[in-house]
Amino acid sequence: MLMTALFLSSCGDRSDQNAQNSGVEEVQEEVELEGAVTPETSPVIQPVTTPQQLPEGNVQLPEIDPLEVEGDISIAGSSTVFPISLAIYENFIQYGYAGKIKLDSIGSGAGFRLFCEEGESDISNASRPIKEEEVEACTAIGRQPIEFRIGTDALAIVVNPANEFITNVTKEELATIFTAEKWSDVNSDWPNEIIERFVPGEDSGTFDFFVEEVLDDNGQRLLNAPNTELSEDDNYIEQNVASNSNAIGFMGYAYYKQNANELKILSIEEIVPSPEVIENGDYIFSRPLLIYSDANVIRNKPQVGHFINFYLNNVNKIIEEVGYFPSSSQTLDASKNRLLEVME
Template structure:
């Protein structure tokens, strides 16, 4: 639709008869005018999902690992013009998915593990069709204090031993000190805990997940916390401590921590992306088709997230997904909106 203005007609040489109606002025389109909002939306259907085009609340909760990445994307989203209220709670992947799939209290769940079939069923039970977006890759990092002068590498088998039945470091390797191991682990609501059990503890316990989890939880000198900063401080406090958490928390505290190689492979962008590093893992955000269709502000944030996260993720401390995975994210977003 174009703007219409009355054109100014030139004076005529012959005056009309007094009884004649004045000639109708012909409306002429004005060229070069600014497009209307309707025209802009027709030309660019994504314009309605721009950060400054939406408002309202967005409620997010879940993984402590994904938390710093989502915080960065929130900051960017607000800098680009979003003026609504966007909250992000760091409560662990399991608790976040429960709030999303059972209580139905949130719009987005952050997770450092893939959603379980049982959680998808819970979502369906409250009318939510899960939409999955992989936003990055993390190298789960095993750390000791910078004051630790004996450990630089550990195998997966030794790592399982260090987080279960070994009492002293010398029980893991004879040449290591006969000093008690102090263990720091994310809590059971954490996706980081779940992934560690899956990748490290389960294979060491006859491929039985319950046995692997029990072995870790029964270990002596074990402190659990959903707050990764508590784990960082615990490991910093002793040369005989060991812990694990997302690479971003190691990177942030690299001056006081030391990352161990696992099976001879150091955690880096290259080894995480290639899968060579044995405990790398995907990072996700989850929403639902119904939420994306009903709440344009949520659709806008997720679109902004998946199309801009590659510019921020290395600085946060994680690694970008492949171009193929980025396209899968866009396809999932379009499918959720029936676009």
């Protein structure tokens, strides 16, 4: 397993090592923050002096002073949700939290295994709803997963900017593109060139979402497709599509937005993802962004509940800057009510 590790200490030192992958690999990005630091890469929540005051919605969570929160927190899961959680907890530390938070980007499926089978994480990031068998695994170790929706993502289908023959595709064409050998196998007017595919790994909620929507939930069709590389590292997918004129891939919209100058996004059924079409449901590749925890974890480790409180109160302030789409006040209120029920 290749690992990209990022450690920030109280004095703000940062080290970053990026590894290259090929084939089917599990790539983990691990971040640990401790002490009070000033975040340099994530959006800062405003206003700084009163981070808990939100005008959104009707449900008010109790104010939490991060300076008074003690104890460590472990978070793992979706690479798609990772940058949102990263921005939230860097701000949590900026406001005074002095404990340690460990955040692992290992994919939704691996995150649920860590949360439900091993019971080692306090919060599970996910870009898809938890599956029935994962709930059963949680139940077997005495956990009942509680879902908190924190935003919406759009799946981006991307090609190399040098690709001039494709700008829009249908779902039916996508199914063929991600299983055929050559572009001309999809459309005889397209080049007689091999299709190079770069896609998220099987542990990714992004993989699950695409397979369900495009390939009738038959992941083997994509896994068995020629010239297909899988990786849990979205940066690896972006870099390979950006450097290969015959490549295609898919990723969360935030990763496309960060690299829009190096990638070309395709419209699907003549619709390009935007806040408007995501909100009204016209774009077919939109999906919920979620975090999960457990009532006993929240009660036995109050710092977890305090962090989720801070998360829900502030996520809509930073989520668009990260690259995703905010939840409606009604949806966010539902998540807040779930937390209040546990904290009573």
